[in-house]
Amino acid sequence: MAKRQVMFTFPQKLIKEPIIYDLGIKYSIITNVRRADVSENKGWVMLELEGEENNIDKGLEWVESTGVRVDPVLGNIVEA
Amino acid sequence: MSYAKALRCRKCGQEYPLEPRNMCDVCLGRIDVTYDYEAMKKTVSKDNLCAQPVSMWRYRDLLPVDSKEVDIGTGYTPLTKADNLGKELGLKNLYVKNDCLNPTYSFKDRAVSVAVTKALEFGFDTVACASTGNLAASVAAHAAKANLKSYVFIPSNLGSGKMVGAAIHKPNLVTVNGSYDDVNRLCINLSQKYNWGFININLRPYYAEGSKTLGHEIGEQLGWQAPDCVIAPAGSGLMFTRIWKGLNELAILGLIDPVKTRMYVSQAAGSSPIVNAYNNDSKHINPVTPDTIAKSIAIGNPSDGEYAVKIAKESGGGAWAVSDKEALTGIKLLAQTEGIFAEATGGVVIAVLKKLVAAGKIKPDDLTVAVITGAGPRTQDIMADVVHATLVEPTVESFDSAFDK
Numbered sequence: 001m002a003k004r005q006v007m008f009t010f011p012q013k014l015i016k017e018p019i020i021y022d023l024g025i026k027y028s029i030i031t032n033v034r035r036a037d038v039s040e041n042k043g044w045v046m047l048e049l050e051g052e053e054n055n056i057d058k059g060l061e062w063v064e065s066t067g068v069r070v071d072p073v074l075g076n077i078v079e080a
Numbered sequence: 081m082s083y084a085k086a087l088r089c090r091k092c093g094q095e096y097p098l099e100p101r102n103m104c105d106v107c108l109g110r111i112d113v114t115y116d117y118e119a120m121k122k123t124v125s126k127d128n129l130c131a132q133p134v135s136m137w138r139y140r141d142l143l144p145v146d147s148k149e150v151d152i153g154t155g156y157t158p159l160t161k162a163d164n165l166g167k168e169l170g171l172k173n174l175y176v177k178n179d180c181l182n183p184t185y186s187f188k189d190r191a192v193s194v195a196v197t198k199a200l201e202f203g204f205d206t207v208a209c210a211s212t213g214n215l216a217a218s219v220a221a222h223a224a225k226a227n228l229k230s231y232v233f234i235p236s237n238l239g240s241g242k243m244v245g246a247a248i249h250k251p252n253l254v255t256v257n258g259s260y261d262d263v264n265r266l267c268i269n270l271s272q273k274y275n276w277g278f279i280n281i282n283l284r285p286y287y288a289e290g291s292k293t294l295g296h297e298i299g300e301q302l303g304w305q306a307p308d309c310v311i312a313p314a315g316s317g318l319m320f321t322r323i324w325k326g327l328n329e330l331a332i333l334g335l336i337d338p339v340k341t342r343m344y345v346s347q348a349a350g351s352s353p354i355v356n357a358y359n360n361d362s363k364h365i366n367p368v369t370p371d372t373i374a375k376s377i378a379i380g381n382p383s384d385g386e387y388a389v390k391i392a393k394e395s396g397g398g399a400w401a402v403s404d405k406e407a408l409t410g411i412k413l414l415a416q417t418e419g420i421f422a423e424a425t426g427g428v429v430i431a432v433l434k435k436l437v438a439a440g441k442i443k444p445d446d447l448t449v450a451v452i453t454g455a456g457p458r459t460q461d462i463m464a465d466v467v468h469a470t471l472v473e474p475t476v477e478s479f480d481s482a483f484d485k
Contacts, residue, residue, distance in 0.1 A: 004268075005103065005108050009366060009367065034106070034107050034108045035091070035107055035108060035109075037364060042366075044364055044366075046108050048108065069367060071367050071381045072264055072265070072268060072381070073103065073108045074102060074103065074268065074281065074383060075316060075379070075381045075382055075383025075384070075385075076260070076264060076316065076379045076380065076381050076382070076383070077210045077263070077264045077267045077268065077280055077281060078210040078211065078212065078233075078234075078235070078260050078263050078264055078267075079209070079210070079211050079212070079214075079215045079280060079315065079316065079379065080211065080212050080213045080214050080215065080315065080375045080376035080377070080378065
């Protein structure tokens, strides 16, 4: 089992969608929200994902395909 | 022994021992080194600092290291009174902190010197980083000095031609067949698999502390005072926050008066998530996809952006962005008034400074420091248009004729 810490940024139109729930169900991932701020206009959630490496990769691809932005919690590792 | 006490989460305050660590287990927040300033106060004084080596390591008592430092000659770079540039902009007390003059030509040497010293203390035999330029060169150079193995990861679409500054020190240069995001992900996975010191992952709390010495030096070089204004670039925002921390540490130790410096973030308009958050009065940084020639600060998801915004606000400063065109003009202005050839990021700083003066945010008498963090020659291709040579025959007459003598 692998763990990954990610941040989801939701555009307004997706705020009401149960994307984190669906991610857990569809890809057998344990989703553990650590910090979040969701308002009427925009929302972000920092969470830890636990599951098979391959499932996490596929699950995050699916999340991005919905229009939610996915970023590493650590920020960019690649620096100039 | 150093005066460092522990690692502490900035968000929730959870403490951890001084170990390799990249984030808080509880809230995924950023972690910082904390110090016993009361004990530090008893030994640190202006006199004993001035007696120390002329390098960043004169501030060793303020850094989290317990062993002999890995030093390639970093720091105590010139703080130049920039009268020509000041005259051009309408400033009487302008200084340029010229960090182009570090051994690998950027401020990264400060951070990496501390990080690689800690890598040895923690017993790592390998250090690694993901970088497209300045950081890679610095890590490779310090690894060479420390006899450590090193790995430098870059996206394959960057091409390895720009990596001479790193490759010369013979790291394992790894081009990853994928995007920036893929490199990010790979490095995080590798940092979990291998017992390596990843400079900007598990060594990051220590890496961060090296940049404080910019603030220490500015305070000392101004004759033990904090300036009225600092204009500094922000990519991840880490260095910006550490200049502030460095100045404030001098005040905590009683070496300068309480800091009233206004801190101004400068970013390129093509990659300005920190400026956006500042302008939207938001605590959260919304990531962007960078598109700018200022590659050193082209970071779309800045790890310390939130804290850079906080400092810009609390200090009464601000956050400004300029176009690439303005940055190029800024590079030329600095080079042609002060003889300092900065990379595009330095051009961003000078262009922002110009805007701040024009907007009346910085007054003519303000004691102002512009922080130039990297040298121009590594990326000189962006300035190719400045070369306009005059062709003459090898005769005095031809020269006189060409120059109206």
